[in-house]
Amino acid sequence: MCSSIRGAAAAVAFLMASAVSSAAVGAASVQQSKxxxxxxFLAAVDTGPPRQIVTVVYETGCKVLPxxxxxxxxxxxxxxxxxxxxxxxxEYRRELFLLNASISMxxxxxxxxxxxxxxxxxxxxxxxxxxELVQKPxxxxxxxxxxxxxxxSRRRAQQQDMRFLTxxxxxxxxxxxxxxxxxxxxxxxxxxxxxxxxxxxxWAALTxxxxxxxxxxxxxPIAAVRTLIESxxxxxxxxRYEASVAVAPATFRKPTSPGGTDVVLLEQPDxxxxxxxxxxxxxLQPDTADYATAxxxxxxxxxxxxxxxxQELREKRGLTxxxxxxxxxxxPQYIGASFAxxxxxxxxxxxLPQVYADFVAEQQTDERIGIAKEALVxxxxxxxxxxxxxxxxALNARFFGRDPNAWRGQVxxxxxxxxSGLEQFIKARMNSKPSYLVVAGDSKVLLPLLxxxxxxxxxxxxxxxxxx
Amino acid sequence: xxxxxxxxxxxxxxxMCASAHAAVTAKQKIELRGGAKVYEYVLPNQLTLxxxxxxxxxxxxxxxxxxxxxxxxxxxxxxxxxxxxxxxxRPLAPEEPSFDDKVSKFGANINAxxxxxxxxYTTTIPTRHLATVLQAEAARFxxxxxxxxxxxxxxxxxxxxxxxGLDSNPILDFWYSTYIKGFPGHPLGWQIVxxxxxxxxxxxxxxxxFFTKHYRPNNTGLIIGGAVSAPxxxxxxxxxYGNWELGPKLAIPSSxxxxxxxxxxxxxxxxxxxxxxxxxxPLYSELDxxxxxLANWILFQSSYSLARRRLSIDQTLAVGVNDFNxxxxxxxxxxxxxxxxxxxxxxxxxxxAQLGSDFARLSNEEYDAYLKQLFISAQDDGLRNEGLVxxxxxxxxxxxxxxxxxxxxxxxxxxxxxxxxKAIVDQYIQADNLVLVHGKGDK
Numbered sequence: 001m002c003s004s005i006r007g008a009a010a011a012v013a014f015l016m017a018s019a020v021s022s023a024a025v026g027a028a029s030v031q032q033s034k035x036x037x038x039x040x041f042l043a044a045v046d047t048g049p050p051r052q053i054v055t056v057v058y059e060t061g062c063k064v065l066p067x068x069x070x071x072x073x074x075x076x077x078x079x080x081x082x083x084x085x086x087x088x089x090x091e092y093r094r095e096l097f098l099l100n101a102s103i104s105m106x107x108x109x110x111x112x113x114x115x116x117x118x119x120x121x122x123x124x125x126x127x128x129x130x131x132e133l134v135q136k137p138x139x140x141x142x143x144x145x146x147x148x149x150x151x152x153s154r155r156r157a158q159q160q161d162m163r164f165l166t167x168x169x170x171x172x173x174x175x176x177x178x179x180x181x182x183x184x185x186x187x188x189x190x191x192x193x194x195x196x197x198x199x200x201x202x203w204a205a206l207t208x209x210x211x212x213x214x215x216x217x218x219x220x221p222i223a224a225v226r227t228l229i230e231s232x233x234x235x236x237x238x239x240r241y242e243a244s245v246a247v248a249p250a251t252f253r254k255p256t257s258p259g260g261t262d263v264v265l266l267e268q269p270d271x272x273x274x275x276x277x278x279x280x281x282x283x284l285q286p287d288t289a290d291y292a293t294a295x296x297x298x299x300x301x302x303x304x305x306x307x308x309x310x311q312e313l314r315e316k317r318g319l320t321x322x323x324x325x326x327x328x329x330x331x332p333q334y335i336g337a338s339f340a341x342x343x344x345x346x347x348x349x350x351x352l353p354q355v356y357a358d359f360v361a362e363q364q365t366d367e368r369i370g371i372a373k374e375a376l377v378x379x380x381x382x383x384x385x386x387x388x389x390x391x392x393x394a395l396n397a398r399f400f401g402r403d404p405n406a407w408r409g410q411v412x413x414x415x416x417x418x419x420s421g422l423e424q425f426i427k428a429r430m431n432s433k434p435s436y437l438v439v440a441g442d443s444k445v446l447l448p449l450l451x452x453x454x455x456x457x458x459x460x461x462x463x464x465x466x467x468x
Numbered sequence: 469x470x471x472x473x474x475x476x477x478x479x480x481x482x483x484m485c486a487s488a489h490a491a492v493t494a495k496q497k498i499e500l501r502g503g504a505k506v507y508e509y510v511l512p513n514q515l516t517l518x519x520x521x522x523x524x525x526x527x528x529x530x531x532x533x534x535x536x537x538x539x540x541x542x543x544x545x546x547x548x549x550x551x552x553x554x555x556x557x558r559p560l561a562p563e564e565p566s567f568d569d570k571v572s573k574f575g576a577n578i579n580a581x582x583x584x585x586x587x588x589y590t591t592t593i594p595t596r597h598l599a600t601v602l603q604a605e606a607a608r609f610x611x612x613x614x615x616x617x618x619x620x621x622x623x624x625x626x627x628x629x630x631x632x633g634l635d636s637n638p639i640l641d642f643w644y645s646t647y648i649k650g651f652p653g654h655p656l657g658w659q660i661v662x663x664x665x666x667x668x669x670x671x672x673x674x675x676x677x678f679f680t681k682h683y684r685p686n687n688t689g690l691i692i693g694g695a696v697s698a699p700x701x702x703x704x705x706x707x708x709y710g711n712w713e714l715g716p717k718l719a720i721p722s723s724x725x726x727x728x729x730x731x732x733x734x735x736x737x738x739x740x741x742x743x744x745x746x747x748x749x750p751l752y753s754e755l756d757x758x759x760x761x762l763a764n765w766i767l768f769q770s771s772y773s774l775a776r777r778r779l780s781i782d783q784t785l786a787v788g789v790n791d792f793n794x795x796x797x798x799x800x801x802x803x804x805x806x807x808x809x810x811x812x813x814x815x816x817x818x819x820x821a822q823l824g825s826d827f828a829r830l831s832n833e834e835y836d837a838y839l840k841q842l843f844i845s846a847q848d849d850g851l852r853n854e855g856l857v858x859x860x861x862x863x864x865x866x867x868x869x870x871x872x873x874x875x876x877x878x879x880x881x882x883x884x885x886x887x888x889x890k891a892i893v894d895q896y897i898q899a900d901n902l903v904l905v906h907g908k909g910d911k
Binding site: 033048050079089090093094096097098099104119144146150153154156157159161162170261272274304305306314315318319320322323327339340342344367370371374375376378379381382384385386398437 | 495502515525526527557568569570574576577578592593594617621624625628629631632635636637638640739740741742772774780781784787788793806807808809833834840841844847848852853854875902909
């Protein structure tokens with residue numbers, strides 16, 4: 001969708017992931033101000049890259065659409081990026097190419113993100129084209145058929161990735177109805193069910209001019225970009241900005257199984273590999289001391305090569321190629337994931353509870369805690385090297401309703417975590433029994449194994465990938 | 469006494485002379501846009517050291533580019549190079565900590581990848597730990613001893629890797645098949661991970677022979693970049709790697725000679741009708757580096773690539789039209805796409821066969837725009853310290869020197885670039901040189 005520049009692609013991927021892993025932000029200055037219509041404006045100067053990025057976030061998203069219109073997201077992404085009315089797709093693409101510019105758009109649960117990237121010399125022209133795209137999208141019948149084909153094809157391609165499917169299953173099943181669980185990924189049947197009239201009204205709802213927040217990062221002076229935005233994107237509509245209604249926090253669906261663990265089995269007939277994902281809910285707020293403690297705990301459990309899961313499951317037991325743990329904030333959950341093929345999956349399922357139980361029971365050492373902290377800080381430095389990183393992370397925080405500046409104490413928060421605090425956290429909040437177990441693979445293999453591992457038949461919900 | 473003093477004086481003088489002869493000076497120094505400086509040294513044991521001084525880098529990255537990939541293997545033990553990607557992180561002796569244990573306490577981010585022509589080891593660390601980490605790095609590159617126990621653990625990890633990747637993901641399955649079907653009888657045809665039937669045949673002794681032969685300073689590039697000082701890094705590298713013994717001079721196989729269109733079915737079905745298609749070319753090291761990169765850019769990699777234009781923009785035949793794995797692979801310019809329901813494989817073959825003609829029709833305006841886009845993309849890649857180190861490593865290891873990086877980051881086209889790119893396209897982007905792999909059962 002937006003392959004021509006890493007920064008813009010990262011922005012899209014970053015903002016539109018429904019479950020965004022906690023990340024820290026660098027030290028570059030990100031200015032917050034307002035444009036002439038009161039729209040928020042985040043801006044940073046980054047003299048390194050040769051191109052300027054301008055972002056427009058429409059604070060709308062699937063949450064403003066009727067529930068059965070979720071597929072509008074993926075259809076509109078195709079339709080709108082085919083070029084504005086009056087231009088063929090080929091003409092539009094060629095024009096952008098010769099400007100050395102790119103325009104991408106993604107629709108997520110709580111917003112639409114438009115990213116325009118261009119060298120300073122052609123930025124104005126690229127912004128004008130993006131304005132045309134929004135105001136005059138090519139919502140016509142023959143294009144809709146093509147968009148449906150393309151959306152279905154994309155969905156089929158996504159379904160080829162088992163990790164993608166387990167994440168999607170977790171989002172959809174654990175947070176039913178929450179906007180952040182509904183990004184531009186939709187069922188094939190939903191994609192086929194939407195007509196042109198519905199899409200036109202959906203597009204109007206998604207691109208309300210009063211819901212726009214702007215941003216920019218790149219080599220140009222901030223004032224110059226502000227002027228360009230005012231004279232292009234705001235030129236035709238200076239409607240006042242109205243703050244978006246906050247999205248209610250996502251609520252984790254409580255398991256109903258008497259055993260305490262609900263199981264979701266994603267049917268992948270004849271799969272040679274299996275995914276086994278443990279999931280627990282949490283209610284921690286990002287950028288807090290508790291969250292920092294959780295990040296260290298989950299780094300110890302499953303961060304990189306030295307994490308406990310990797311050491312136990314791969315290094316000592318040879319059961320898996322990879323195993324990791326992570327903590328997510330937007331759809332709050334902790335996960336521990338591992339993969340195993342063939343006969344190893346039986347052992348993996350049997351032995352996993354003990355691996356988790358041992359981790360919870362044992363005392364943490366200062367050395368291990370120190371290693372986890374160093375790993376987090378190294379990752380922090382690596383991911384916040386450029387002003388672009390600071391900008392994207394500030395934009396992300398704002399997108400999810402958080403303080404764009406809350407990142408500034410990240411390293412200090414990790415440093416302040418104590419051994420006793422960490423142990424208390426692990427004992428109180430981590431458990432060898434997950435609230436949900438999401439597995440993907442061949443049900444002929446997995447169902448008997450799940451029952452052997454003590455999961456009652458009635459606690460297992462089997463889903464086909466098409467049902468997500 | 470006098471004789472003793474004279475002898476001592478002579479020894480001292482000789483030592484000074486030896487030291488003067490051994491002093492390593494930079495073979496070249498390059499100043500990059502943004503203030504980074506690149507120094508290239510060659511140590512007496514022929515280890516190439518490239519140091520990138522980047523004063524604003526938050527961390528230091530260390531790349532070891534060992535010119536020992538799957539092309540260095542011999543029939544029967546294919547996949548052995550890839551096993552080293554795993555084994556190099558293991559303890560050097562039973563009682564020793566692993567490399568990971570030695571460096572993770574510094575927050576190191578470590579990884580490795582195997583390619584056709586090389587295996588690349590990457591470590592990123594806080595700069596203050598460089599001296600200690602280089603000791604651990606040098607120890608593993610000089611002293612790995614593979615035992616049956618070590619090999620068996622990693623053999624299982626590789627088996628699991630097959631299941632997670634090649635047995636489960638259609639795209640990886642097709643990638644594997646592309647080389648197997650496209651390069652019959654040539655080492656490129658046993659793919660980077662090797663033939664599965666060979667995995668159990670590899671013995672610890674084979675690994676030690678392979679290591680002793682290939683993991684040598686004259687076969688390795690060490691690239692270090694960060695807020696470091698080149699002379700200080702040189703001193704550390706001399707101290708830790710100076711006694712690494714020179715190995716035999718090695719050569720990789722010559723390029724595949726052969727043609728004939730290949731239409732092959734992967735092992736897995738693809739509900740998305742994914743395909744991988746490519747045109748065989750010589751090993752990149754035998755081609756003009758910038759020209760082969762530009763050819764791939766225009767054909768497959770650009771957001772407005774000729775393949776995307778033909779399959780997705782000018783017509784509606786496919787979605788997800790992209791380049792596939794150019795940076796890691798070799799000897800093939802290739803792309804991937806998901807075909808729409810009514811598009812047949814012969815139709816796709818026919819369209820792809822036209823890409824050479826599309827290239828020939830490029831206007832000067834279009835050609836210039838592609839070139840500019842490519843240079844901007846390269847500059848984006850070099851913004852981060854780790855990206856810059858990776859760029860230097862790739863330039864040295866895959867494209868034969870730092871000139872490629874220097875030109876790409878400076879936005880400088882080599883002389884006659886367009887005609888040299890056209891020559892590659894004219895010769896290799898032909899219908900009878902196309903390799904196309906699709907999903908099982910796809911028609």
